[in-house]
Amino acid sequence: MxxxxxxxxxxxxxxxxxxxxxxxxxxxxxxxxxxxxxxxxxxxxxxxxxxxxxxxxxxxxxxxxxxxxxxxxxxxxxxxxxxxxxxxxxxxxxxxxxxxxxxxxxxxxxxxxxxxxxxxxxxxxxxxxxxxxxxxxxxxxxxxxxxxxxxxxxxxxxxxxxxxxxxxxxxxxxxxxxxxxxxxxxxxxxxxxxxxxxxxxxxxxxxxxxxxxxxxxxxxxxxETCENLENDTIILDAGTITNDANHISGPSRTAEGLTLAINKCLENSGNIKPDFISAHGTATPYNDDMEALAFTRCKLENTPAFSLKGYFGHTLGAAGLLETIISSMALKNNMVIKSAGYSRCGVDNPVNIISKNQSLKAYSFIKTISGFGGCNAAILIKKLVK
Amino acid sequence: MIKIIKHSVISDFKAFTDNKLIYTHTDNDRFSEFLSSLYRFLVISYPKFFKMDMLSKLGFLATELCVAQTEFSKTENKINTAIYLLSNASSLDTDINYQKTLNPEAYFPSPKVFVYTLPNIVIGEIAIKHKIFGENTCFICQEFPDKTVFDYIYQSFLETDIKNAIVLWADYINGNGKAYAFLIERETSSNIDKDDFNEKTINFLIFNK
CATH class of the missing domain: 3.40.47.10 (Thiolase/Chalcone synthase)
Incomplete structure (x- = not known):
């Protein structure tokens, strides 16, 4: 592969x-x-x-x-x-x-x-x-x-x-x-x-x-083989896109689409358990509730998670790339980033939002994202360990 | 590896499926009225249609033409169905309509217009109508077919569990629009007589070249 x-x-x-x-x-x-x-x-x-x-x-x-x-x-x-x-x-x-x-x-x-x-x-x-x-x-x-x-x-x-x-x-x-x-x-x-x-x-x-x-x-x-790559190289291991088929501007109440995207993405990466989640976390009431429900449905409720929106805002077409880069650098440095602006849990399904930078021996993370038109996506990024 | 099950064209006030003329409308020269009359002709009962912008109406109707009376339309929840949208002008027509609501003298931005300033809303509308939960991507390209996007679609069938897909070109600007829709399927023994999905076949089917 x-x-x-x-x-x-x-x-x-x-x-x-x-x-x-x-x-x-x-x-x-x-x-x-x-x-x-x-x-x-x-x-x-x-x-x-x-x-x-x-x-x-x-x-x-x-x-x-x-x-x-x-x-x-x-x-x-x-x-x-x-x-x-x-x-x-x-x-x-x-x-x-x-x-x-x-x-x-x-x-x-x-x-x-x-x-x-x-x-x-x-x-x-x-x-x-x-x-x-x-x-x-x-x-x-x-x-x-x-x-x-x-x-x-x-x-x-x-x-x-x-x-x-x-x-x-x-x-x-x-x-x-x-x-x-x-x-x-x-x-x-x-x-x-x-x-x-x-x-x-x-x-x-x-x-x-x-x-x-x-x-x-x-x-x-x-x-071709990954053998020529250095240790700690960042790999894009798997990616999935889905649609809620539910509403053009509102997130799904059941988080169906994002749940499907995360589950499929993890399955395609050999059922890896990600060390942290780089969430979409836009800070709208509905999006964050939907995302937390999806993490819970995917049994990721205890996985450390953060949103980078408190640092950069929602950068739209740049967001998926920018947030992948910052999270990949955190992965390389074995750390989980503080989710700026978080102090008290406000989502129906409690998830593990990080309120302080933490060191953590990490090998992979999942980046999730959702948008208008009912679209959702997840990618699994991992560190090459030889 | 990928076969075309059915295709449709909306162009120059005419609608075709598999190159057969289905509907034409000559009484009026407004494209918006042509789409409304095509909607009525197809006897689709879907009130949401009237809330859509022109690009969505166009993509929606081309898809309706393309999936009517197929096995595909009888399937309930389509988890392994993909939608690939291609467009030249993207949502620019609606972008201009939205910009008009930002005039400082009459500032009244409308969420109903703003939501359609994203081209992939067309995908959302189709996904809702046909219960399509699979992958969906919108590409903005100068012309159709686009070789690299076709390479991508081919590779997506190769790498993932996609069973079938709607490939849609929808373009609307300056009061005129064009759409081509293709229902494509992973090759099985039952569809061996169908055309292959590639640029060459598409150019022949649509442009006769």
């Missing part, structure tokens, strides 16, 4: 411009979430979000050549992939390298100043962004765009894994990104899904989610 393994990664968020900066902020319990009072970004209601420091990003992205003319979203994606690639000897212009973009809304911020009656600018098409990114790296392949609501970042990793197993590519660069825009913030507000304060995943006082802005990249490779 061949191994699909992580070669390199990057995170650009309010907490830093590479994975290490982001990870260090998280383990030091620093959150990138900030309060935005009424009328910020021309949005009447107050909200709380994690936004990339534009001035610092412009400054730091200067070290990457010819980036100045790109739209902000495309620039973020290119920078993130560039930084991840820089640490490898992969030639992105080689046909054995494929790019995958995971996003829900791409350059949606451009719609603000766009005529709503005339022809639509190409920049708003998601495939166009992917083409621009691929072209920047002189990649000869047509890139893939996965737009599967909030599970996009995990879906895209599953796509990467299968396409590597298809044996046409040696490397897949998976980039996930979404912006904090007036479009998205107002939309989630209209759903009453946003908390005006810091989000509190799984907590009794939780009121809703916070939106976050980020780009995150994971480069996956394939090794």
């Amino acid at each position: 061949s191994c699909i393994y992580q070669i390199s990664h990057n995170i650009v968020s309010s907490l830093g411009f590479n994975s290490k900066e982001n990870y260090n902020a998280v383990v030091n319990n620093i959150s990138g979430l900030k309060m935005y009072p009424e009328n910020s970004m021309n949005i009447p209601e107050a909200f709380c979000a994690s936004v990339i420091d534009n001035t610092r990003f412009e400054d730091i992205s200067k070290q990457v050549s010819n980036l100045s003319d790109y739209n902000f979203f495309d620039k973020l994606c290119i920078y993130s992939a560039y930084e991840a690639l820089q640490k490898t000897d992969i030639d992105p212009a080689d046909p054995s390298c494929l790019f995958i973009l995971s996003t829900t809304k791409g350059n949606i911020d451009l719609l603000e100043n766009h005529s709503l009656e005339q022809n639509i600018d190409n920049s708003l098409f998601l495939w166009h962004s992917a083409n621009i990114i691929g072209k920047y790296f002189n990649n000869p392949n047509k890139p893939i765009v996965v737009s599967n609501a909030c599970i996009s970042g995990v879906s895209a990793q599953i796509v990467a894994k299968r396409l590597l197993n298809f044996k046409k590519y040696n490397y897949v660069v998976v980039i996930g990104a979404d912006l904090v825009s007036r479009f998205v913030v107002s939309g989630f507000q209209s759903f009453k899904a946003l908390s005006p304060e810091l989000c509190l995943p799984f907590d009794a006082q939780r009121k809703g989610l916070n939106i976050g802005e980020a780009a995150a990249t994971i480069i996956y490779g394939i090794d």
Whole structure:
């Protein structure tokens, strides 16, 4: 059985411009979430979000050549992939390298100043962004765009894994990104899904989610036997996607879809018992209850679990990648991360949410995620132990 | 390894299944009215249809055409059925409609519109109607068929316990839409006379090339 393994990664968020900066902020319990009072970004209601420091990003992205003319979203994606690639000897212009973009809304911020009656600018098409990114790296392949609501970042990793197993590519660069825009913030507000304060995943006082802005990249490779890989290499072992077939915007009351995704994923990885759960934990009342029920139904109620939303907010198309990266780094360092914003259990099915960083000899974790359209996904990430 | 059980096309105010014209509507040049009249023609009783945006209506109807009178539609809970959606414009038509509700002079963002600003809601609507619990992924590509997405679908059948799938191209923008739906199945001895699911067959079936 061949191994699909992580070669390199990057995170650009309010907490830093590479994975290490982001990870260090998280383990030091620093959150990138900030309060935005009424009328910020021309949005009447107050909200709380994690936004990339534009001035610092412009400054730091200067070290990457010819980036100045790109739209902000495309620039973020290119920078993130560039930084991840820089640490490898992969030639992105080689046909054995494929790019995958995971996003829900791409350059949606451009719609603000766009005529709503005339022809639509190409920049708003998601495939166009992917083409621009691929072209920047002189990649000869047509890139893939996965737009599967909030599970996009995990879906895209599953796509990467299968396409590597298809044996046409040696490397897949998976980039996930979404912006904090007036479009998205107002939309989630209209759903009453946003908390005006810091989000509190799984907590009794939780009121809703916070939106976050980020780009995150994971480069996956394939090794036929795993024997050439170093000890502690991070492996994407299994992945499953399901649908609730129940409601387009509300989580399932029975947690059927997520339960099925987790059970199948664990079964496909040889019934491994994960050492921790990197949960979706959006901090909306319904999502967290549904997730806790799924963990309980999968007999994972005692497995240490955390949500990273208290550090980054919900980063939409980037979330699945960003959270996989931070959790993989924690796995490597044998630790479980404190679930920021958690003090008192507020879900119907008590689960083991971690309220303090802990060291733990860990070999694997499961990343879960759910989204609008009734979709759920789970991936099992493990550490190669020889 | 994968066979096409049935396929449907909605294009230029016409609806086909297996290349047979099922319905055409010439009285009106509005695509939205064409879809509503196609819905009535198919005698589907599903009030949720009227809440959907254009992209969902289009994908929903193409799927209805494609699974009508098949063994597939008689199965209760479809755990090993996948849905793969491909689209060029994604939800951009609804994105623009939603953006219109954000005008500072008449600010009234609607959750009913916002929910459709995700293309995979089409998948959700189909999954609910047909009780499909299996894997589902939405790809945004310039054209159909997309070679890499087809490689992915092939590999998914190879690696997982998927029994059958709906592969749907649905695209709606500037008041016009197109959809192609395919019901595909893992090859069994009983469907040996069916076409293989690959780009070549699809190009022939749909575009006659």
